[in-house]
Amino acid sequence: xxxxxxxxxxxxxxxxxxxxxxxxxxxxxxxxxxxxxxxxxxxxxxxxxxxxxxxxxxxxxxxxxxxxxxxxxxxxxxxxxxxxxxxxxxxxxxxxxxxxxxxxxxxxxxxxxxxxxxxxxxxxxxxxxxxxxxxxxxxxxxxxxxxxxxxxxxxxxxxxxxxxxxxxxxxxxxxxxxxxxxxxxxxxxxxxxxxxxxxxxxxxxxxxxxxxxxxxxxxxxxxxxxxxxxxxxxxxxxxxxxxxxxxxxxx
Ligand SMILES: [Fe+2]
Numbered sequence: 359x360x361x362x363x364x365x366x367x368x369x370x371x372x373x374x375x376x377x378x379x380x381x382x383x384x385x386x387x388x389x390x391x392x393x394x395x396x397x398x399x400x401x402x403x404x405x406x407x408x409x410x411x412x413x414x415x416x417x418x419x420x421x422x423x424x425x426x427x428x429x430x431x432x433x434x435x436x437x438x439x440x441x442x443x444x445x446x447x448x449x450x451x452x453x454x455x456x457x458x459x460x461x462x463x464x465x466x467x468x469x470x471x472x473x474x475x476x477x478x479x480x481x482x483x484x485x486x487x488x489x490x491x492x493x494x495x496x497x498x499x500x501x502x503x504x505x506x507x508x509x510x511x512x513x514x515x516x517x518x519x520x521x522x523x524x525x526x527x528x529x530x531x532x533x534x535x536x537x538x539x540x541x542x543x544x545x546x547x548x549x550x551x552x553x554x555x556x557x558x559x560x561x562x563x564x565x566x567x568x569x570x571x572x573x574x575x576x577x578x579x580x581x582x583x584x585x586x587x588x589x590x591x592x593x594x595x596x597x598x599x600x601x602x603x604x605x606x607x608x609x
Contacts, residue, residue, distance in 0.1 A: 366464055375468050375567065379524060384547040384569045387558065388464070391565035392457065397530055400454060404441065404489055405585050412450060413441060419514045422486070422596055424479060435494030437584055445477055445485040454591075458487040461526050461565055462593055468567060469522055476595050483515075483595035489530075492579045493587035495540065499576040506571040515597030523570040527554075530589035532562050537588040540578025544568060 365371065366388065378386040392400075403409070413430035424446055431440040449455035459477055462485055466475045476485040492498040502510060505520040527542060533555025542554045547569070554560050568574070581587035 367467060372467055379468065379567065379569050380522075382547065384572050385544065385558070386567050387560055388565040388567065389561075390563050391461070391528065392563040394563055396453070396457075397562045400451075400489075401530060401586055401589065403451060404454075405491060405589065409441065409450070410439075417442075419512045419594075419596070420598075422514070422598075424599065433492065433494065433498055434496060437493040437581070437587065438491065438498060440488050440490040442486055442488050445487070446479055454487075454489070457528070458485070458591070458593065461528060461591075462487075464565070465524050465526055465567060465593070468524055479599070481599075483597045484599040485593060485595050486514075487591055487593050489589070489591050491587050491589045492541075492576055493537075493581035493584055495578050495580060497575060497577045498579065499574075501543075501573055501575040503573045504570040514594050519571075521569070521571045524567050525570045525574075526591075526593045527566045527568070528591040529554075529560050529562050529564050529566070530591065531583075531586040533560070534582075536562075536583045536586040537579050537581050539580040541576065541588045542590070543575050543577060545573040547572070 375386045410430060412428070414427040415429060416431050417426050417429050422444070426444060428441070428443045428447055428450060431442060432438065433440070443450060445458070462476060463473050466473055475481055476483045504510060504513070504525065505517060505523045507519050510517050531537060533541060540553070543551055544554065545551050552558055554566065560566060576588070579588045
């Protein structure tokens, strides 16, 4: 089973990560979270186009519940893909599943939550992970902030203001090698817009933990390699799930 080195949980490390996110630039890069060999294996398994058949059609965030199968979001371009994998379904890829849980554990500790929070159906938030590939220019994800005091269409729950919340981006491709010109743009705590890969050193296998209430988007990607393009995994959580569970229990 995949297991990231435990020293990430040392209190000094967690303090440094929290300081960077909440008082520093708004993000922290965990270098080599995933070994290059593991990145390569995931690319081979997931970016060949052979897995599409196993995924259901698109589901809106607001319609997701414990009966929702894993589903595929196709983007503007034929090569744009988001494979949405719900933690409550049977894992289509055990290694990927373990990696998602490990990444989510780090976020939990940073946010001050129990280590396995959001991986159990009874939790207030429940995890989905999305393996996305963008190969087309334009806006793949429009500029927005999450858990901030502004309207957010189709959130994964009520989207109440919560500035402690973080999102994770696990990079699966390299800026300058697989894609360039655009990608993941993030407005840091000083209000400067950064393009990860160009303005912040990140490579395939790095896990970025960033403050969810900062403005972010994915745009202007030019793929240098159509198979990988800008590939990454993100880790949304759904907060309308526990209510469904309660309702089911009351029947
Ligand atoms: Fe977002």
